[in-house]
Amino acid sequence: MFHRILFFLVTICLPGAAFAATISVELARPTTDSPKISPYIYGLGTYMGEAHDMENTWSLRPTCFRFGGNMAEVFNWKIDSWNTGSDWFFRNFKHNKRSIIDTFMAENVARNVASAIVVPSMGWVAKDGESGSFPVSAYGKQVDARDGFGNGISIERKSRITALPERAYIKITPDWVSTWVQHLKSRFGNTPHYYIIGNEPMLWHETHRDVHPAPATYDEVLAKYIATASAVRHADPAAIIIGPALWGWLPMQQSAFDERGPWNGYRKFADREQHQNKPFLQWFLEAVVKEEEKRGTQLLDVVDVHYYPNNEKLRTFPESTSESRGARIAATRSLWDSTYMDDSWINERIFLIPRLKQLIARIKPSLRVAIGEYNFGAENDISGGIAQAETLGIFAKEGLWSANYWTIPARNSAAAQAFKLFRNYDGNGSSFGSTLVSDASFIRDDHSVFTSYNTDLNYFTIILINKSQSDSKTFFFKVNPKKQVKQTVRTFQIDSNQLGKLSERKMNFLGNFKITIPPLSVSLVEVKSLH
Secondary structure (H helix, E strand, O other): OOOOOOOOOEEEEOOOOOOOOEEEEEEOOOOOOOOEOOHHHOEEOOOOOHHHHOHHHHHOOOOEEEEOOHHHHHOEOOOOEEEOHHHOOOEEEEOOOOOHHHHHHHHHHHOOOEEEEEEOOOOEEEOOOOOEOOEHHHHOOEOOEEOOEEOOEEOOOOOEOOOOHHHOEEEOOHHHHHHHHHHHHHHHOOOOOEEEEOOOHHHHHHHOOOOOOOOOOHHHHHHHHHHHHHHHHHHOOOOEEEEEEEOOHHHHHOOHHHOOOHHHOOOOOHHHHOOOOOOHHHHHHHHHHHHHHHHOOOOOOEEEEOEOOOOHHHHHOOOOOHHHHHHHHHHHHHHOOOOOEOOOOOOOEOOHHHHHHHHHHHHOOOOEEEEEEEOOOOOOOHHHHHHHHHHHHHHHHHOOOEEEEOOOOOOOOHHHHHHHHHHOOOOOOOOOOOEEOHHHOEEOOOEEEEEEEEOOOOEEEEEEEEOOOOOOEEEEEEEOOOOOOEEEEEEEEEEOOEEEEEEEEEEEEEOOEEEEEOOOEEEEEEEEEOO
16 A cells, blocks of 8 residues: 655745755654763853843853863962962952852752852962952052053063062962862852862963962972862862863873973973973873872873863954854864864864863773863853853763863853853753754764753754855754654744844644754754644
């Protein structure tokens, strides 16, 4: 007997779109062994108290909030003070709220948001809320100064001033760290308990040169990491310990000491050569594992590397030219694509997440991977929104454990709307699903599709990205099972003509359907079957 299956084809043409070549996407429910998407990839990367008061922050529905950044490396939890380092005239400041870490934790717990806290490992923290490392009264005129404190560069010699650390800091010990962790554990229990050991140690000689003028070496970073991680583990056996919080690609390969300078006789890789010529991160992980075996305790659970476009113009300049837009969107390929040559001074194939996963598979397979800070720039331009959406999709597809946007996307920016497409696309808490549909998730030069399934509520959510600057894209959705089931589709979109809010459309249909989206746009498609 001959059977004919009749499909009703429904087309949704979103604003600004015209028909174009069709891209097929098959929506089949994932199997029980399909990869789960870690909830912690939707994190934000800084906290200064007032950020939590902003409606915008919570409307993004972050899953993790990180108390981090340069100031966190020298934060004194006992007096709520920190030093701004090279970010702002090496000044000490004191927060106007008491116990800001406790407030940070309490607010996150109340909203079911995980907290990740940078624990100082350099060995110094702010001694008060008003001192500074380079007072003009002590060191004279400097290249730049504010409120009596300079930037530490002599206006006469045009050279860096050597500071006295005790002017603005006090030394800390592992016991200082243990006391802090014990305090947090006693007040908040084991939820959450994520501790990041230090912040970007291979930049201490720049960000905190007032107290750490010498470039860090392999041995120094390892020793300080081990001491701090051991203190955390002793105080909280259930802690998730994260490190070494490297600033990017270069410190994965070498130490700060390895850069040519008077400290090493202008000989590059002088430090690396003393450590079997191994890239720093590989050597560090191997050394930590040896220390764990020796001590019989776990000192590292998650490998953390920060990532920004290595072409600084993409991140620091909000350009909206055709060239900069294309380069910014393409730069996300360095997170995953082993064929992509990074368009920067690095000029190598980075494929960061797979590279890190391959490294830990050889050294300690139980480790997970985090990107503690990331930002692809131009958050108020559509290219920044597309890069943000692409990045979150990549995190889901590559099985990343956690990630934190630096710092918080500005209200109504393209980056904020892209974040909402994954976390709060309808303003009522609807989000990208918890299970990745791998066969319906792919990345191409001019478009990407990331498909998930919400296993609790039984519906698909699909992110469609059109990276083309001139052509619309049409996506054909083949819905399984093939029987005619009534379904409802909602779409939410941002494009170059509408950045401030997500446009919404809704319709019911039977069978397969098409969606056409305009150039430089991101859409979320929600597909629910109605039984």
